[in-house]
Amino acid sequence: MKAHKYHTQSDCEVIAHLYEEIGEEVVEKLDGMFSFVLVDLRDKSFIAARDPLGITPLYLGWGNDGSVWFASEMKALKDDCERFESFPPGHMYSSKQGGLRRYYNPPWFNESIPAEPYDPLILRHAFEKSVIKRLMTDVPFGVLLSGGLDSSLVAAVAQRHLAGSTAAKQWGNKLHSFCVGLEGSPDLKAGREVADYIGTVHKEFHFTVQEGLDAISDVIYHIETYDVTTIRASTPMFLMSRKIKALGVKMVLSGEGSDEIFGGYLYFHKAPNKEEFHKETCRKLKALHLYDCLRANKSTSAWGLEARVPFLDRDFVNLAMSIDPAEKMINKKEGKIEKWIIRKAFDDEENPYLPKHILYRQKEQFSDGVGYSWIDGLKDHAASQVSDQMLANAKHIYPHNTPGTKEGYYYRMIFERCFPQESARLTVPGGPSVACSTAAAIAWDKAWANNLDPSGRAATGVHDSAYEGGEVESSAVSHKEGGEDGLANSKVGDKVQEAIAVA
Template sequence: MCGILAVLGCADDTQGKRVRVLELSRRLKHRGPDWSGMHQVGDCYLSHQRLAIIDPASGDQPLYNEDKSIVVTVNGEIYNHEQLRAQLSSHTFRTGSDCEVIAHLYEEHGENFIDMLDGVFSFVLLDTRDNSFIAARDAIGVTPLYIGWGIDGSVWISSEMKGLNDDCEHFEIFPPGHLYSSKQGGFKRWYNPPWFSEVIPSVPYDPLALRKAFEKAVIKRLMTDVPFGVLLSGGLDSSLVAAVTVRHLAGTKAAKRWGTKLHSFCVGLEGSPDLKAAKEVANYLGTMHHEFTFTVQDGIDAIEDVIYHTETYDVTTIRASTPMFLMSRKIKSLGVKMVISGEGSDEIFGGYLYFHKAPNKEELHHETCQKIKALHQYDCLRANKATSAWGLEARVPFLDKEFINEAMSIDPEWKMIRPDLGRIEKWVLRKAFDDEEQPFLPKHILYRQKEQFSDGVGYSWIDGLKAHAESNVKTLLPLMFNTSLLCVKL
C-alpha cells in the first residue's frame, strides 16, 4: 500500500506551498518507502509515496494518460488491470503499473468507470483540461482515505489523517464505496450491491460455489512482482488463506519469479495458542514458517507508536494492532513486501461468538451487513495501518467484491448457529472446504473455534494491558484532580 496526498484549489501556487505539501506528504513515507513523486498544476498538487509491488522499475507515480492532461495518484491494487488494458487497446501505456488503467478508463468513460475496477484502491484524478477532479475509495474501505477542507475552500485528500490535521479547518473519513466529484460538488455512492439494502437473501447454500469464489479471490491476490507470504494464526480464516495459496501458487507468475515454497508468519507470546496452532497448520501445508515472539512489555512499549500509525484510540483495535505491528517489522526485515491475511470472514459469516444469540435469520443478516459496513473503522484499518507502518502491504481475499456478493447472497438461515444440527459459527465456510478426497486442512483445524487475534497471541497480553492501564490511570487521577481544583480556584 502506498500513501497519497492531494491538495486541490488552494489558491496558492507558490514555492512555499509546494514545500509545505511535500513536507506533509513525507509524513506518509512509511507507507511508501520506495519512491516519491509530486505533480503540480497551478494551485493543485498530487503527491505520492510509493510501495512498489507491481512493476517496481517503471511504475512510479503520479500516473498519466498519453498527453499528461489526466493525472492520477493511487494507493491500491487493480487485480483485473490486464483485462482492462485489453479493452483499452487504442491507448498507449507508459508503465506496467496496474493502476495506470484508471487514467485511460476516465478518458473513455468519464466518472462512470469505478465499478469496472476489481481491486482495492483510493485515488485522486485531476483533469487539467478543465481543472476538475474526482476521488474514490474502494467498496469496503480496505485502503484508508480521509478528506478535508482548508479555510480557503481547498479540498485535501490523504491516506492518513496526519497529512491533513494541521492544515484543514475540518476533515473526516472518506466513505468507502463513494466517489467525490468537483463537478457535482459532493459524494455519490458507486458501490450498490444487492446485500447493501439489507433485504434478506434467499439463494440456497452451494458449498462448491462458495469454495470456488474464495479460491478465485485468493488467486487474484497472488499478483506480485516482489516477495510475499501469508499471515497464519492457525485459526480457520488464515489457515484457509494459506491452504488455498499453497494449492494454487505453482501455476502463477509469482511462483516462476520467487519459487513455489510459500512463506508463512505468526506472532505470539511464548507458548501462545496461535503459535502452536500455526505451526501445526504450517507443517501440514509444508510452508516455510516463521514464528515471532514478543513480551507483554514489548507490546506496551510499542503502544504509543501503534496509536500514531493506526490513528485511533479504540481499545480493541489497539490491542489487536500491536502484535500485528510488531510482526510486520520482522516480516519486512526478511525482505517481504506483501502478505495475504484473513480479515473480514467473521463479519460476513457471523463468526463472532455473540452470534450464538441471534434470534432469527433476519437479525443475523442485518448484523452481518452492519459489521461489513463498519469494517473500514476497525479490522481494515488495523490490517492496513499496522502493516503499512513498516512499508508492508496486506491483502484480504475475504473482502473481494465478488466473494462478498456470493457469500452475502446465501439464505442466512444457513449461517445460523444450530448446535442441534451440528452447526457451529461459520459452518457454511467450514463445510465448503471440508473435502474428504483432497483435504484442505485437518478436521480439528477446519472446525477450530474462533480466537480473537489479540487473545490468540497470548491471554496474558490482555491481562498485561489491563494492569498497565489501571496502573497509569491510578497515577494520573490525583494529578488530574489537583489540576481541576487549581482551575476552579483560578
C-alpha cells in the same frame, strides 16, 4: 479496454487509461482495493474514490479557504484543515458534481433478507478465485498464518494454487507464512501445525508483553484510533510487520473479513433469528473500514508492507451475502458452529485443505490468540497509568466517546496527544459492545448488559475457555469490527503521505 501505450510498470496507470475511455464511471469497473485522487488536466476537474469496503484508508478535509484535501492518513490533514473525516467506502467525490456519491450499492446493503440457497462448491470456488487473483504480484510475498480458520484457509488455498501462478515463476512454489505471538500462545502452536500440514516455509515471531506495551504509542500514532480492540490486535501485527519487511517481503495475504460475512464472532451464537443475524452482518461489514480494515492496512503499511485480504473481494462478498442467513445460523445441536458454511465448503474428504480440528477450531480474536496474558498485561499497565479519580472524571475530560475503562482511558490520552483536533476524535466510533458486537446486538442477551468487554471471551457461556488472568473487566467500550484485497492494487497515489490540496 482499448489498447493503450503504458509509460510505467504501475498497476495504477490502468485507472488513468480507463478514465480516458469512460470518465467517472471508472470507479464502478475497478476490482480491488484502492484509494485515489485523479486529476484531469484537460479541464482541471478531479475525482477521488475509495474501494467498496474501505480496505485502504482515505480521509477528506476542508480548508478555511474553501479548498478540499485528500490523504491516506489524517495526520497529513490535521494541521491544515479546518475539519476532516473518514472518506466513506464505496463512494466517489467529483469536483464537477461538487460532492460525494455512492457507487457501490449491492443488494445486501439495504439489509433486506436474502434467500439464495447454499451451495458449498460455488462458495469454495468463489473464494479460491479470490485468492488466486491476489497471487498476481511481482514482489516477494507471503501469508499471515495464525492457525485460525480464516488465515489457514487463505494459506491453504494460496499454497495449493501457487504453483500455477505467475508469481511462482519468480519466487518459487513454496509459500512463506508468518505468525506472531507470546511464547506458548495458541496461535503459535496452531500456525505451526497448519504450516507443516500445507507445506509452507514458516517463520514465527515472538514478542513479550513489555515489547507490546513499549510499542503502544507508536501503534496509536500509525493506526490513528483509540478503539480498544483495534489497538489490542494492531500491536502484535505492527511488531510482526516490521520483522516481515526486514526479511525483504513486500506483500502478505491476510484473513480479515470472514467474521463479518459469516457471523464468526462468538456473540452470534445468541442471534435470535436469521433476520437479526443478517442485519448484524450487514452492520459489521458497513463499519469494517473503521476497525479491522484500518488495523490490517495501517499496521502493515507503517513498515511499507502491503496486506491483501481475499475474503473482502467484491464478488465473493456479494455472493456470500446473498445466501439465506438461515444457513449461517449457529446450531450446536445440529453440529453447526460459527462460520459453518465456509468450513463445510472446504471440508474435502478426498483432498483435504486442512486438518479437521483446524477446520473446525473455535473462533479466537487475534488479540486473544496471540496469548491471553497480552490482554491482562494491557489492563494491568493501564491500571498503573490511570487512577480511579481520573476514570471517575472521564466524562468531563472526554465528553465524546467517554472511556469506560482504564485501558480505554490510557489509549485515549495517547491519541489526544497525537491528534488533539475535534475532527480526529470524531473519526473513531464508540458505543457499548460485547465480544465485538455492535450496540444493537447487545439486546440479544440480557446478561451482556453487565459484561461489556470487547474480547470474544466475554460472550458468556459460548467460548470453551476463559481468561487465565481472572474475571473479565466489566466496561462499556467501543466495538471492533473485523481486511485487504488487491486484484490490480488499484491505488493512484498509493499510500499518499502528503495531502493533496485542490483549490
